[in-house]
Amino acid sequence: MTHAPNGAWFTSLPPCETLVPCGQGQHYVRWEAGELRLASHADPEAELVLAALGGEKARCVEIAEAWRRHAADLTVLSIGPRSPADEVAVTWDDVDTAAQATRGGGWGGFGPRMPRLASAPTAAMARAAIRHQQHQREAGEASQRRLDMLSLLALGTGFQLRLSGQVVAAYADRLDEPGEPGRTVRSVLTAALDGRLAPVAERWLGIDPDQVEVSLHRGAGWGSVELTGQGGQRRLRVSLPAWWLARVWASGLALTGHHLVVAVERAGWPDARVLALRAPGAEPVSLSAHAVSHASGAADAPHWEI
Amino acid sequence: MNREGAETYLRLLAEAAMRRSLAPAAELRAPGASRVLVVGHALTVVGALDPVTAEEILTDLRLAETVRWLHREPAVQGVTAAEWLTQGRAGLRPKQAPVRSPGEGTPGEDADRGRADRFVPVGLTVPFRAGTVSGELCLMSFAQTGSGARFIAAWQVHSPSLEVQLSQHYPGLIPVDEFTVTDDRGARYQLDLSPGSDVAWPNPIRLSPAPPATIRWLDVAPPYRRAVRVDLGCGGRPPVGDTTRVGVCDTKLSPGEHLLVMLAERLLTGTPEFPRRGLLAAPPTSPRQVVAGGFGVIIAALEAAGVLSPLSPVPARLATLCASLDLTGHGIAAPPTLDLPEPWLSLLAHYQRRKPEPTQMREGHAALAASLPEVDGIRVTLLGLHHTQDGSALHVLVQGRIPEPRPGPLDIDLNFPLSLWLRDSGGRWHAARPDRCHQAGRERAVRLRLVPPLTRPAEWVEVLAGGRSAEVRATLPLCWMYPS
Secondary structure, eight states: OOOTTTTTTTOOOOEEEEEEEETTEEEEEEEETTTEETOOSSSSHHHHHHTTTOOOOHHHHHHHHHHHHHTTTTTHHHOOOOOOOOOOOOOOHHHHHHHHHHHHTTGGGGGOOOOOSSOOOOOHHHHHHHHHHHHHHHHHHHHHHHHHHHHHHHHOOOHHHHHHHHHHHTTTTTTBOOOOOOOHHHHHHHHHHHHHHHHHHHHHHHOOOOGGGEEEOSSSSEEEEEESSSSGOOEEEEEEOTHHHHHHIIIOOSSTTEEEEEEEEOSSSSEEEEESSSSSSSSSEEEEEEEETTTTSSSSSSSOOO | OOHHHEEEEEHHHHHHHHHHHHHHTTOOOOOOHHHHHHHHHHHTTTTTSSSSHHHHHHHHHHHHHHHHHTOOOOTOOOOOHHHHHOOOOOOOOOOOOOOTTTTTTSSTTTTTSSOOOOOEEEEEEEEEETTTTTEEEEEEEEEEEEEEEEEEEEEEEOOOHHHHHOOOOOGOOGGGOOOOOEESSOOEEEOOOGGOOOOTTEEEEESOOOOOTTTTEEEOOTTTOOEEEOOOOOOOOOOOOOOEEEEEEEOOOOHHHHHHHHHHHHHHHTTSSSSTTOOOOTTTTTTHHHHHHHHHHHHHHHHHTSSTTOOOOOHHHHHHHHHHHTTOOOOOSOOOOSSSOOOHHHHHHTTSSSSSOOOOOEEEEEEEEEEEEOBBBEEEEEEEEEEEEEEEEEEEEEOOOOOOOOTTTTOOOTSSHHHHEEEEETTTTEEEEEEEEEEEEEEEEEEEEEOOSSSSSOOOOEEEOOOOEEEEEHHHHEEEOOOO
């Protein structure tokens, strides 16, 4: 499904890149066609081997590793941006500060201090030691996950949107499979759809985002959009497939020319053909969309017009 | 039960909270996070949501909110990257109980496992004097189970020390080490006030070591005084005395209804005494108001989780309760109803009084030893009623399928997951709310505070214990004893 007849999910996304402090200089990290590329590191795999042998790991390489670790991490959808306007501004200084806190044992304070052994350890003390080690290990892993996340957020909005799309693509056809511990795939994607569609609906219809009710559409067709009730009882009921998040929302197509885009018929950059609704309850129409340059000149968060 | 529905509901609630925190005007912490916590707790209590999942959702929400505050000023909730990285998890997971090796545990536990429990009403007073401290040990009942043997007792301590007289912190003065206890075979035991090391709760007194189950009596001797003999009978005593009437009826509450009833009773028992009309309302940040303010979403979450029927009458009763207690913003969609349970009405009437009722009750205690029929796999044994100037308390032993504690903001005590009420012989209902608890093995000794306290010595009480599956009513005669 990632490579559907109308192209891979990211076909309507342009490349994006950013500068990352790496070693003594600054290196470009680039996302293109669904992959992260390190322009200044010819052989990242070899660098990883050297790092494993005790050499210093370049930040670019660390970022590529973090990207790979989190490309199917549902937490990305909980923390990442809900819209291009939702800027999660993390600087590389923030990342450095957080890394220092990790190395300084910021997590260690949560664990119980082990008493000095005055006599042979008893069974209870041995168990306490095992619990302590387990706690330290879990805390360390959690700390590393958060540090990864902070680094990925520091890449900027364009990368954040693309990573979200990548995570959705990893699960969109696996709604019934078990997710990570503590996360049911369908629940996470339903909430992700709600968090990203509600602000779009607000801009589309002026409706209170809390009056938007979403569900994941399954089966044939693009889904449904229905407006019911009046005043406080007004509800916009939207049912869209999980793929909408990757193919439409992450590509910046969700609201194009005052239409709610519900599907991409022919993906592409800078021209795509989309299925869009003028109003709830109306039949979707096929429209040509054309990407235009962002006001900033960057193509990180694409902007489309009909 | 729809577990996926429960998780989805909580995630959608978290998204709504996130949306509010992203709104341009949201400079201060949105109340959404606490609401998500309240609903997460409710869903874990009814078993619709794994605590790990609830914690993940809450932790993600916090991380998502606070990562957007990285470059705010500290005055408007700015956080540093280090703080973001090291913030803790939301606490909804039960604390891990320490794993015990065979042979490790409470003294006496396992010694008599498998033997029938023995509960004996005692009703004896043991006067004592130790130095300048004197008083009486009032033995209400004796309970012997697989977890050991203990008296449920009340202490009267007199001291010339003005500080002690004023402070009520007398438990430290109790000369418990100087008492000796001997059984009918000459074996000696120590009294141990250690349950929970709670010096402010000296009512359960463990016998150490645990005596055999077949002993017929115990001599309890205070320092330098004659022993008082406690007749423990010969066993075979019916669990509830002859003069007790017991009735059981099915209730078939859903898990959601049961939770709402517990929350309602928590509100009823948490209301300040005799406030003037208009002052019942709790401040918006009080736990009572936070819980009440979450009722609408709690009810919706329970419905989404399939543990509460949309046709249930309980939400309408909650709406009435909130209105009667001046709790606003509860968000319950159901219109209020006049169909409230009789005990709720009795307690509401108590709160509507303009001034305290004059009490005609002296400090005293009534011996009890009555095991109620099992409700929801839980057996409750009533072990004594105790009244002091601080209030009235019912002592019980809880055995059986007790749910594990679920920490959270709802302020409900799963150590005692039943609704328990007393109706005194004057017809007034008193809610019994868990106050102190000590776990020993598979059972819990619980002190339940009566709200409102007794105001006159009841000749009998009707005990109403309600669970999800059944409701038990037992009428018990009381014989009050008063220290000299």
